[in-house]
Amino acid sequence: MRRVVDALMRRFIMFGRLDILYSDGQRVTYQGRGAEPAAAMHLMTPRAERAMVINSGLAFGESYMDGEIAPLDCSLEELLSVLMLNINRTGHIVNRLEGATRYATRKWAQFNTLAGSRRNVAHHYDLNGRLYDLFLDPDRQYSCAYYARDDMTLEEAQVAKKHHIGAKLNLDRPGLRVLDIGCGWGGMALTLARDYGAQVTGITLSKEQFEVARARAREAGLADRITIELRDYRDVRHQYDRIVSVGMFEHVGVGQFDRFFRAVRECLLPDGVALLHSIGRMDGPGSTNPWLDKYIFPGGYSPALSETIAAIERADLWVTDCEILRLHYAKTIAEWRHRFEARRDEVVEMYDARFYRMFDLYLVGAELSFRVQGHMNFQLQLTRSQTAVPLTRDYMVDRERAAPAQG
Incomplete structure (x- = not known):
């Protein structure tokens, strides 16, 4: 899974810089255009690594709540600044597909009785x-x-x-x-x-x-x-x-x-x-x-x-x-x-x-x-x-x- 995350993140980070410390101890830098914003995070478990790929809109937050994803040498605000800026500008293919599905079903999901x-x-x-x-x-x-x-x-x-x-x-x-x-x-x-x-x-x-x-x-x-x-x-x-x-x-x-x-x-x-x-x-x-x-x-x-x-x-x-x-x-x-x-x-x-x-x-x-x-x-x-x-x-x-x- 780490290789999949690595491949996606190289396409995902188009602005600023993000360092990831993977669960096996390897630290990788993903550099987009410009030095800022910059942040780092620790993916502590293989499940946390999957959260970056599969249903990331939900799983990332759950892994953070469970303490399996954490900012590394930075604040949560700095980490989310990098991630949200790049989601807004680029996203990755799985993220875009998930977003398209949510949009297609939103009237049903939000039909609040x-x-x-x-x-x-x-x-x-x-x-x-x-x-x-x-x-x-x-x-x-x-x-x-x-x-x-x-x-x-x-x-x-x-x-x-x-x-x-x-x-x-x-x-x-x-x-x-x-x-x-x-x-x-x-x-x-x-x-x-x-x-x-x-x-x-x-x-x-x-x-x-x-x-x-x-x-x-x-x-x-x-x-x-x-x-x-x-x-x-x-x-x-x-x-x-x-x-x-x-x-x-x-x-x-x-x-x-x-x-x-x-x-x-x-x-x-x-x-x-x-x-x-x-x-x-x-x-x-x-x-x-x-x-x-x-x-x-x-x-x-x-x-x-x-x-x-x-x-x-x-x-x-x-x-x-x-x-x-x-x-x-x-x-x-x-x-x-x-x-x-x-x-x-x-x-x-x-x-x-x-x-x-x-x-x-x-x-x-x-x-x-x-x-x-x-x-x-x-x-x-x-x-x-x-x-x-x-x-x-x-x-x-x-x-x-x-x-x-x-x-």
């Missing part, structure tokens, strides 16, 4: 709540922050994100009814109710988030303005003045895009405004890494803007504004990762070392997907009517500047 969606959400969001307190901001914003200034702290950037979205919702009077699809731990609902006077209904499929969000609304004295429901977007029957969805669309699945945007249209009043905030990809439709799908976000997919817009068009909705956030999420995840790694001992005590390696691999890989693989975030403002919002974007800037600082 109601029961499947509940299982998928529970897999990630119903983990021990203490885990998220180790690396998120106190408001538990588990989505891309908005760095209006480069020197913002994570906490400041998450507050800025909420008000950036609030401005796009054009909350021009108190008492507007807002539906928050995928409300998380309730941070957006709290901000919209407290700072904008909105009546917010938040829906989630996570039992952990449902309980926390309801408790937070009560503790903030906002239970009369915030209702949290354990409900799927497909089961909402009321209409709202505004709809917001932050970091939830990535869990819909490409097979349900049309259903999602039909639900948005059905739940939005004729003069209403919706704001969708989602991870996206700039290189066109693709598929989800199989390791990420199995261990982190089952049924998840980061959509291309093109396939998202196509589904919006089929739902007969207007796209009245579009903004692309490029490196904001890379900066956000970098801060999460540094906080997470600083609390390693607590994570290991809470779970075990294998879980720590799994979650750390997820965070490092996620950050690099925005730095070297073309991931980004998009924010789409949607309406049923072309006259639902002012003709220019000035109102967004004015409302954002007037927003309170507390978040």
Whole structure:
């Protein structure tokens, strides 16, 4: 198997340099164009060597979790930088064939039924709540922050994100009814109710988030303005003045895009405004890494803007504004990762070392997907009517500047 790995790696590393220490003790250098980025890794077992060839998208991560693949004289970030850059630019023949198969079957794999969606959400969001307190901001914003200034702290950037979205919702009077699809731990609902006077209904499929969000609304004295429901977007029957969805669309699945945007249209009043905030990809439709799908976000997919817009068009909705956030999420995840790694001992005590390696691999890989693989975030403002919002974007800037600082 080592000879097969060697032959593939000589074709695979086209950029930078990668050293591999094989299980038999032999160290080989694979040199592409340029000296950087550079990294080395240790393939400790024959199984780890197979992981570089057969189902590498899944097996590499599993071998790393099991301690059979490890960075060598470098960080995990440096190792993944080399690998992800070359996967993005070249890949190897087996990797390309596996990717083509995943793409061909993605609608079936991501056809998230109601029961499947509940299982998928529970897999990630119903983990021990203490885990998220180790690396998120106190408001538990588990989505891309908005760095209006480069020197913002994570906490400041998450507050800025909420008000950036609030401005796009054009909350021009108190008492507007807002539906928050995928409300998380309730941070957006709290901000919209407290700072904008909105009546917010938040829906989630996570039992952990449902309980926390309801408790937070009560503790903030906002239970009369915030209702949290354990409900799927497909089961909402009321209409709202505004709809917001932050970091939830990535869990819909490409097979349900049309259903999602039909639900948005059905739940939005004729003069209403919706704001969708989602991870996206700039290189066109693709598929989800199989390791990420199995261990982190089952049924998840980061959509291309093109396939998202196509589904919006089929739902007969207007796209009245579009903004692309490029490196904001890379900066956000970098801060999460540094906080997470600083609390390693607590994570290991809470779970075990294998879980720590799994979650750390997820965070490092996620950050690099925005730095070297073309991931980004998009924010789409949607309406049923072309006259639902002012003709220019000035109102967004004015409302954002007037927003309170507390978040």
